[in-house]
Amino acid sequence: MDLLRRLLLVLSISAGVLHTDGGPALADxxxxxxxxxxxxxxxxxxxxxxxxxxxxxxxxxxxxIGVLGNDPFGAGLDEVVAGETVGSRRLVxxxxxxxxxxxxxQVLFICSSEATRFEYIHSKLSGRSVLTVGETKDFASxxxxxxxxxxxxxLRLRINVAAADSAKLTISSKLLRQAELVPKG
Amino acid sequence: MDVGRTFAPLVAxxxxxxxxPAASAESLPEGVESRGDLKKMSIEELFNLEVTxxxxxxxxxxxxxxxxxxxxxxxxxxxxxxxxxxxxxxxxGVEVARVDNRQYAITARGFNGTIANxxxxxxxxxxxxTPLFSGVFxxxxxxxxxxxxxxxxIRGPGAxxxxxxxxxxxxxxxxxxxADTQGLLVMGGAGSPERGFGGLxxxxxxxSRSFFRLYGxxxxxxxxxxxxxxxxxxxxxxxxxxxxxxxxxxxxxDLTIQGDIYKGSADQRFTDDMEIGGxxxxxxxxxxxxxxxxxxxxxxxxxxxxxxxxxxxETLDTYDVSxxxxxxxxxxxxxxxxxxxxLTQDVVxxxxxxxxxxxxxxxxxxxxxxxxxxxLSSVLHWTLGSKVExxxxxxxxxxxxxxLAWTPSATRTLWGAVSRAVRAPSRLDRDLYVPSTPPFxxxxxxxxxxxxxxxxxxxxxxxxARNLSAAIATFYNSYDNLRxxxxxxxxxxxxxxxxxxxxxxxSATLEARKGWRLxxxxxxxxxxxxxxxxxxxxxxxxxSPRHQWFARSSLTLAHGxxxxxxxxxxxxxxxxxxxxYLATDARLGWRPVPSLEISxxxxxxxDSRHPEFGxxxxxxxxxxxxxxxxxxxx
Numbered sequence: 001m002d003l004l005r006r007l008l009l010v011l012s013i014s015a016g017v018l019h020t021d022g023g024p025a026l027a028d029x030x031x032x033x034x035x036x037x038x039x040x041x042x043x044x045x046x047x048x049x050x051x052x053x054x055x056x057x058x059x060x061x062x063x064x065i066g067v068l069g070n071d072p073f074g075a076g077l078d079e080v081v082a083g084e085t086v087g088s089r090r091l092v093x094x095x096x097x098x099x100x101x102x103x104x105x106q107v108l109f110i111c112s113s114e115a116t117r118f119e120y121i122h123s124k125l126s127g128r129s130v131l132t133v134g135e136t137k138d139f140a141s142x143x144x145x146x147x148x149x150x151x152x153x154x155l156r157l158r159i160n161v162a163a164a165d166s167a168k169l170t171i172s173s174k175l176l177r178q179a180e181l182v183p184k185g
Numbered sequence: 186m187d188v189g190r191t192f193a194p195l196v197a198x199x200x201x202x203x204x205x206p207a208a209s210a211e212s213l214p215e216g217v218e219s220r221g222d223l224k225k226m227s228i229e230e231l232f233n234l235e236v237t238x239x240x241x242x243x244x245x246x247x248x249x250x251x252x253x254x255x256x257x258x259x260x261x262x263x264x265x266x267x268x269x270x271x272x273x274x275x276x277x278g279v280e281v282a283r284v285d286n287r288q289y290a291i292t293a294r295g296f297n298g299t300i301a302n303x304x305x306x307x308x309x310x311x312x313x314x315t316p317l318f319s320g321v322f323x324x325x326x327x328x329x330x331x332x333x334x335x336x337x338x339i340r341g342p343g344a345x346x347x348x349x350x351x352x353x354x355x356x357x358x359x360x361x362x363x364a365d366t367q368g369l370l371v372m373g374g375a376g377s378p379e380r381g382f383g384g385l386x387x388x389x390x391x392x393s394r395s396f397f398r399l400y401g402x403x404x405x406x407x408x409x410x411x412x413x414x415x416x417x418x419x420x421x422x423x424x425x426x427x428x429x430x431x432x433x434x435x436x437x438x439d440l441t442i443q444g445d446i447y448k449g450s451a452d453q454r455f456t457d458d459m460e461i462g463g464x465x466x467x468x469x470x471x472x473x474x475x476x477x478x479x480x481x482x483x484x485x486x487x488x489x490x491x492x493x494x495x496x497x498x499e500t501l502d503t504y505d506v507s508x509x510x511x512x513x514x515x516x517x518x519x520x521x522x523x524x525x526x527x528l529t530q531d532v533v534x535x536x537x538x539x540x541x542x543x544x545x546x547x548x549x550x551x552x553x554x555x556x557x558x559x560x561l562s563s564v565l566h567w568t569l570g571s572k573v574e575x576x577x578x579x580x581x582x583x584x585x586x587x588x589l590a591w592t593p594s595a596t597r598t599l600w601g602a603v604s605r606a607v608r609a610p611s612r613l614d615r616d617l618y619v620p621s622t623p624p625f626x627x628x629x630x631x632x633x634x635x636x637x638x639x640x641x642x643x644x645x646x647x648x649x650a651r652n653l654s655a656a657i658a659t660f661y662n663s664y665d666n667l668r669x670x671x672x673x674x675x676x677x678x679x680x681x682x683x684x685x686x687x688x689x690x691x692s693a694t695l696e697a698r699k700g701w702r703l704x705x706x707x708x709x710x711x712x713x714x715x716x717x718x719x720x721x722x723x724x725x726x727x728x729s730p731r732h733q734w735f736a737r738s739s740l741t742l743a744h745g746x747x748x749x750x751x752x753x754x755x756x757x758x759x760x761x762x763x764x765x766y767l768a769t770d771a772r773l774g775w776r777p778v779p780s781l782e783i784s785x786x787x788x789x790x791x792d793s794r795h796p797e798f799g800x801x802x803x804x805x806x807x808x809x810x811x812x813x814x815x816x817x818x819x
Contacts, residue, residue: 040223138362
């Protein structure tokens with residue numbers, strides 16, 4: 001069991017390095033749970049996007065953030081959105097198993113579990129003012145409007161402005177400035 | 186050598202047999218902002234945050250009611266694996282034994298051997314087992330590992346969907362889409378015994394929905410060593426290249442075309458080099474018909490060559506076409522059906538010692554399957570289906586299975602299954618003659634029939650906390666008509682061996698804190714084989730370890746530092762007098778700038794060498810491996 005002892009030594013040294021993370025290890029690396037950050041962005045989109053009034057049944061109707069497929073957020077998204085409003089509208093989170101269940105929805109996060117159905121989902125949403133958000137590399141260019149992309153441990157956005165235009169969505173230039181825009185055509 | 190080496194154990198066994206009987210999920214580590222803090226940040230600040238990926242995010246397969254383990258591309262990188270077999274070392278229920286510097290004995294749930302024959306291996310849907318012995322020549326199966334999306338390992342029969350040979354398990358290597366491998370990647374490294382390896386991949390865009398990539402790779406590996414430390418002199422070199430093209434057209438159709446070409450050689454001291462080579466091209470067309478409905482058409486051609494001067498030579502051409510269609514029926518039924526046809530043509534160059542007769546063989550395989558997943562209630566799913574196959578040896582084979590899954594919550598699944606699977610005869614079972622001209626000592630297996638498995642499985646998967654997932658799988662396998670030897674002289678191959686195997690496989694992954702993942706697994710396997718007439722093949726129960734376990738730690742630190750360590754224990758193989766061993770692997774990775782990764786990898790660190798497979802007289806040993814590697818992306 002000499003080898004095992006050596007391994008435990010290696011592990012405990014590793015753990016020791018980690019535990020000093022007030023020190024060198026994590027000093028400049030402010031680490032964030034990937035899906036907490038993505039949840040924050042879904043929440044922020046509600047502020048940086050304008051939907052046509054006709055998308056809502058009435059002036060008091062909430063802004064719905066939908067999650068389609070195998071939800072990766074856990075309780076994180078609900079926690080972020082709880083009690084929040086944009087103007088007079090409340091924010092609510094709804095989860096959908098299939099695209100056919102998606103009735104009223106302003107922001108729709110399409111989980112990677114749906115990857116084989118992106119094309120179909122895309123076709124079902126055409127003509128509707130839904131800000132579709134995905135996290136595969138080609139999501140924004142092929143199937144939706146906003147794509148999350150983790151590059152070099154930083155979250156990046158790709159935005160397809162033409163797709164947003166045809167969905168009659170106006171995206172704030174403040175957000176667009178920070179994003180990579182999908183070239184036209 | 187090779188097949189000489191590969192078949193030597195079998196031939197030896199045959200010869201012998203003819204002789205007279207002899208955490209808490211929600212606590213945030215320091216340095217991680219709470220969600221409340223995040224909400225207060227500006228967009229600019231948010232973009233500057235470093236993210237780490239949660240390992241336990243839902244994977245479609247982890248919810249499937251079967252013993253499934255997914256090795257991601259990132260896992261492969263962090264293991265420091267340089268080949269597919271090395272990427273399979275940390276999987277419960279799987280046996281990986283390295284035979285020499287390029288050959289492996291790999292199986293799931295028992296019956297291991299250099300000519301192991303109960304595991305189906307697919308690379309992007311292309312079957313890579315040889316109909317020569319229903320097994321895999323692992324030295325010829327390589328991919329550009331940086332472009333692997335994941336390796337799915339399914340233990341237990343997958344015959345209903347995958348077909349014959351998916352008896353004890355299925356390994357499915359899936360490469361990334363070309364859209365996900367854009368840009369230039371250059372990698373290279375050197376060490377011992379991995380003397381040198383390098384590769385280059387370039388991915389580009391052809392249109393708004395069309396992407397491609399090209400790759401090339403080389404490797405040069407030092408000779409195998411004998412137990413006394415002497416070099417065998419079988420230095421191994423390979424060159425491989427390939428491409429993938431993904432395109433979409435119309436609203437819902439996708440087309441993938443991919444191919445590879447490779448050649449390799451191993452030195453032989455006293456004769457010309459052993460050579461392998463091959464090329465393959467595959468095309469897959471997928472059309473989505475509706476939300477849960479799609480149709481997929483697959484076709485491939487594969488050519489392979491193996492030439493061992495003075496011993497054996499084989500060329501094999503495989504043509505395969507298959508169709509599968511998935512469609513929901515009503516509210517509760519998710520149907521899938523498929524059809525397939527495969528044509529194999531081989532030419533074996535025989536030598537005086539042993540021969541496959543006839544030396545040319547053409548075989549047809551027709552298959553069809555249907556499977557229905559029925560939603561009995563929101564928490565209870567029942568899957569039943571069957572494959573019906575026709576092969577040229579035994580005619581029609583039926584391989585049904587039924588599977589029940591109870592999912593009381595999104596994080597817990599209890600499942601059970603009963604399946605029948607067969608291993609259809611291979612060339613080796615029917616056509617092997619020793620020597621190659623009469624009088625024969627071994628005269629094939631004229632009446633060799635399919636081996637049959639009836640498998641009972643029960644398993645449970647749970648994610649009790651956000652950062653902890655665990656799975657346990659148990660099985661009882663009952664085998665009939667396993668291969669044995671009969672009579673003599675001359676002896677023939679027959680089906681006089683029966684037996685049972687049972688086992689337990691458990692694994693767990695804990696995200697101990699942000700950036701630190703711990704995982705472990707344990708495998709218990711018991712094999713009981715019986716034969717009224719053949720005492721030699723019964724002993725192969727001792728070719729698989731009774732106990733295996735592993736533990737791994739993957740640590741991600743700031744400044745782009747990664748520290749990985751793992752230990753794996755493999756119990757003794759009594760039939761081969763291979764002692765148990767404990768091996769330690771470690772990797773240190775560093776990303777000084779985002780586009781460059783440097784790593785140092787040590788495998789089998791605390792042991793200069795140990796044997797993993799083979800009888801004392803012929804075996805090679807696995808040496809400590811140390812190498813450095815750099816990967817640059819642009």
